[in-house]
Amino acid sequence: MEAVHVGILSIIPPVIAIALALITKEVVFSLLLGIMSGTIIYSIAAGMGFVGIFSVTADLMISKVSDNASMVIFLAMLGALVAVITRAGGSRAYGNWASRKLKTRRSAAAATGLLGILIFVDDYFNCLTVGTVMKPVTDRHHLSREKLAFIIDATAAPVCIIAPISSWAASVISYYPGEGTMGGMQAFISSIPMNLYAVLMIFMVFWMALRKNGDFGPMARAQRLAEERGDAHFEDSNTIDNELTKLKVAEKGKVWDLVVPVVFLVIFAVLSMLYYGGYWDGEGKSLFDAFGDTDAGYALSLGGFGALFVAFFLFVPRKLMTFREFFATVTAGVKSMVPALIILALAWTISGVCRDLLSTGPYVAGVVERSNLPVAFIPAIMFVIAAFLSFATGTSWGTFGILIPITVAVCEIVAPHLSVITLSSVLAGSVFGDHCSPISDTTILSSTGAGCDHIAHVETQIPYALTVAAVCFVGYIIAGFTAVLGFGVSVAITTPVSLAMLIAALLVLPKIMPGKPKTA
Template sequence: MEPYYAGWLSLLPPIIAITLALLTKEVISSLLIGILSGTFIYSVGTSASSLFAGTIETAFNVMAAKVDFNILIFCTLLGALVYVIAMAGGTRAYGKWATRKIKSRKAALLSTGGLGAFIFIDDYFNCLTVGTVMKPVTDSYKISRAKLAYIIDATAAPICIIAPISSWAAAVGSNLKTTGAFTSDFSAFVATIPYNFYALLSLVMVAVICLTNADFGPMRRSELRALKGDLGAVDVPQASQFEAAEKGKVWDMLVPIGSLIVFAVVGLLYDGGYWGSDP
């Protein structure tokens, strides 16, 4: 596919997808309609011979071209790593240690947000790790699962989309470079950071809520129920439950996650040609 400048029409697909998702509460069909609206605009702009066939064909071509099995394997291995850490007892040990060290509700909220900002390699790994690790801590201070989920979600993707070294940086940078407006993937990604208002404002909002405890709307109602003992926990199916090791140590979690971050950064720098390449 050749790049096509659609001007303000390029805003319509995400607006359509978000609006439909909010109205229907159904994500997959909303995203699909948003994609089709974008490929329709592309077909009209490129004067396709058949708008209907061009719209469908472009959608399939785009989706087929973006299938990356490396990312699928990467995300699968991240999930496996979280499971292994939990089975080894590292998650439970860290939760107990953090519960002893954290002395207030505000500190528990800030620790959750801070850990979410620290794990910037991948948003899926961020959600899996922070949720598993901080759940015992937030439960001990009667913080609702809804608020825990909000803090995790509002730090995972936003921190990854503005971190120069992340799975998102590689994807966004490579896509923007195809426009020809940037000299490299990295420069393309860095140029978007000041204009990524959603990510920046989401992180600011998390900090404000953690520091001020200014809940509102459904979040406030969830917090009031949590203070009475109803955390809003979801029952886990019996088939997915497991028994973690009792003798796990904090290092059983810190060493694997620390190694992942260090070697991921080193690998990204090496693959990007920042070191190890021939002069």
């Protein structure tokens, strides 16, 4: 299927999907309507008949699911692993142990954030692993599932985008043009200090985790309800837990029944990433090159199979469950992932509608190129463009591919002193959209990993993300004007001022947005 150029009509599908998801709370229905609107526009523009609408939709969906088949397998394996660990009593035993070590809700939230930072290699891996490990602990301290999902999401993409050894770093470098004054790796590392969204969001995670009564807006309401109910989530939420609550939990489970499978999951996944990246091919590849060349989906799938294999020999011989019960539990775990997999398949499809059919990215990029931007405002405006594009399409990597080459080319010509700052702003804006868009895969996986209703996660997280984004916008204006003093001086001015603005906002917002209960 050859892409068509339909101008402003190209943004209709994501607008429909996002608006309807937030209004109706029905994310599957909203994504389907967004996809259908896009394929209708494409079919009309391409001169196809009525039947073409359905054939294009089916072909695109099959293509996108096929492209991500290894990730589907990994998610199914992870659902199975979570289920067998739960049935073996590992989650309950770990929760009991961690509750004795982490005695307060704030310490549990901070520990979750710290674990999220430590797992920086891949955002998918981060979202689901952190949720699996920390959910029993945060539940015991009545930390709302919405708050847990926020912490997971905010330490996934924002951490990966400032980690030189990660799948995200490899993606950025692959999109960086070969020509210019610096190479891709040097540009990526140079961009880290000025990646305001990532730096400020990580700061916000620990501020919110450690500060008493620091929440505001819908998150404050969700946390208050969790404390009043003595439960972390609504019983009717459409979450992974609904299937797993039916499992009979073994009484003899130990802490290592959770720790050992998760540790082997990490080990197998990392070793598989190195293997698929050609680290042991005898070509002298560095660790970074291997991570950059790997197929994360295949590696994570292999890691999931390996961890499930270890779990079998850890649980069945000790009679925590029988052979038959183990595989019945595996089936239940895979079933628990079906709602998330449906949403992911639709999110991948609507991303394909925007990128492969309607050329949404090139349209937005063309608007940027045709505008006469004041030089000092280029970083701030590129931040907004990247944020809008990634939020609308649900993909930061797609936004990287569209905007990084444009950014480098424009800055090399009109403002070389802004090259690194503008690259940072594009990366920051792209992460914003990936972090909070309801059609972003990492947003979906964060709500899945936390066992939180997806739209509830989106609604509670957006005010936090917008707060940081607003500070970033002002910060990049400051950076644009101070860049003439040198990059180091600009960082020294911009980062502290931005941090001070964020702290001021976080002190004021809980007072003006206390998160009042919804009226009937």
